[in-house]
Amino acid sequence: MRIDILTLFPDMCNTVLSESIIGRARQSGKVEINCIDIRDYTEDKHRRVDDKPYGGGMGMVMAPQPIYDCYLALCEALGKKPHLIYMTPQGKTLTQERVKELSKLESIAILCGHYEGIDERVIEELEPEEISVGDYVLTGGELPALIVADAVSRMLPGVLSDDECFEEESHFSSLLEYPQYTHPSEWKGREVPEILLSGHHANISEWRRQRSLDRTLERRPDLLEKAELSDSDRQYLSKKKT
Numbered sequence: 001m002r003i004d005i006l007t008l009f010p011d012m013c014n015t016v017l018s019e020s021i022i023g024r025a026r027q028s029g030k031v032e033i034n035c036i037d038i039r040d041y042t043e044d045k046h047r048r049v050d051d052k053p054y055g056g057g058m059g060m061v062m063a064p065q066p067i068y069d070c071y072l073a074l075c076e077a078l079g080k081k082p083h084l085i086y087m088t089p090q091g092k093t094l095t096q097e098r099v100k101e102l103s104k105l106e107s108i109a110i111l112c113g114h115y116e117g118i119d120e121r122v123i124e125e126l127e128p129e130e131i132s133v134g135d136y137v138l139t140g141g142e143l144p145a146l147i148v149a150d151a152v153s154r155m156l157p158g159v160l161s162d163d164e165c166f167e168e169e170s171h172f173s174s175l176l177e178y179p180q181y182t183h184p185s186e187w188k189g190r191e192v193p194e195i196l197l198s199g200h201h202a203n204i205s206e207w208r209r210q211r212s213l214d215r216t217l218e219r220r221p222d223l224l225e226k227a228e229l230s231d232s233d234r235q236y237l238s239k240k241k242t
Contacts, residue, residue, distance in 0.1 A: 002032040007112040010035035041069040060115040064122035082107035084128040087141035091130030103155035112141030174227035178211035
């Protein structure tokens, strides 16, 4: 899979995406991620990509021409149009289900806004999918773009060592993950649950599933409405609710 991030701060994005699991996945060729500098496509001799908003107001707005030409150059290089995403607080909130869907695409491009946003006309022209990472405001779209790139990349075959690495994580199946423990078995008077030391894999699996259900019911009961629940899950939750 190929991911292209269109940004004013490619070094910022490259720094993060060169570390840890995603960094290793890039080096091994399991995912290709490119950070493209929008400034390289401005026609302004001072490399300006923004200007004051019409109608007045604070801040600056990114101009349409550099963004549009940057995207056209990417399309020409690829020989096709990648699925374009624009990171904006006005978009639909990113979910794990959407991450799964995006990970099945061959190529995505992520557009990062900055300042007070980008000229509406280029949004109308390119018609990107608009995605938000939450109901709050950030300085620019780079951090949200990194979240999308990370979340999508780790879903790709071979990026993680085992499918279970993400299949049991919070939100993958619309449930929160069960609590995790490591050595030592006792710390500050708190002991690891005995069942995890038993070596009985079936009992451990059942315990983890029930703790996952407990946490979801306690902290995010709304997730249970779309979770994939078995009959035993429903029986367990029914007893918890009574």
